[in-house]
Amino acid sequence: MEQLDVGMAEVKSAMAHISEVVCPPCQTALLLMEQRVRDERSAGHLPTRLRGLDEALCGGIPFGVVTELVGPAGIGKTQFCLKLSLLASLPENCGGLDGRVIYIDVESKFSSTRLIQIGIENFPEIFLKKGMAQEMAGRIVILRPTSLSEFTESEHDCGASRQQALGWHVSFIKSLAEFSRIPIVVTNQVRSQIGDEPLTFSFQVRSHSIKKEDRAAYDSHLVAALGINWAHAVTIRLVLEARSGQRFIKLAKSPISPPLAFPFNITSSGLVLLDDDGIEMKGSEINTIHCQGQKALFNSEW
Secondary structure: OOOOOOOHHHHHHHHHHHHHHHOOOOOOHHHHHHHHHHHHHHHOEEOOOOHHHHHHOOOOEEOOOEEEEEOOOOOOHHHHHHHHHHHHHOOHHHOOOOOOEEEEOOOOOOOHHHHHHHHHHHOHHHHOOOOHHHHHHHOEEEEOOOOHHHHHHHHHHOOOOHHHHHHHHHHHHHHHHHHHOOOEEEEEOEEEOOOOOOOOOOOOOOHHHOOHHHHOOOOOEEEEOOOHHHHHHOOEEEEEEEEOOEEEEEEEEOOOOOOEEEEEEEEOOEEEEOOOOOEEOOHHHHOOEEEOOHHHHHOOOO
8 A cells, every 4th residue: 555555445456356366266076077077088098908997097098197017027017018009009990099109128028929919819800911910010119228327327427316317207208298198108117125124105015014924925025116206206006916826907006096906817818807896905005016926926928
């Protein structure tokens, strides 16, 4: 009032007008739900052809976010990625995206032979036609970085820590997914929990939380290898594990789905769910990674 030389009524009117302009509009839960449905329809999904998992994810691997597969070696992460690559490259009239795939193979585990086998087993009407296998395989571009360690070392020379370097990478792929509206799937390795080391993210479970009589039943107690920046950047997390003589794929993190576990096998056609209903998980068990009988389970052909 003093600075503008105006009366109280004018100040109140100006404040009300400013508040109306800058304050976000009120929204009901119904409006937010309708907006989410519209966003999901426009964003799209990549169906996994695993019916129970697709239903839990409201259509499959969502566009615009980062989806993570985490689990021990040999559990089926590569098999899952091969099938997703195939499904993304299939024509739309066959349930695919009719798109192209960039497959970054840092461990040299990509197998074109296995890819074609999965294609023939699942889509014989396409892959047995002359030239179709070559066309589908030609839509998948394989990148095998050879200078990642040199790039990481150069960042360290500039004073960046490992976590800062990792944070830069994950921010980039998250932005790429969001602005390009594409599905991005990444894999995460596991490591053994060492004693009572500090825990920094939710799916690390202290080793002493396992009962003494249960410790001998597991070959190892595992946690996801990457840190807190990575954990926060991932929108969907699928944990693959082996326990009680069975493999499970667990929907450990999702903004729209309950925590569910689906038993699965790996066959010549890829991952196959044994139960489409899933098992609802409670407590920290959904984030725990078990690896029971690893040698016995993971020495199979697939």
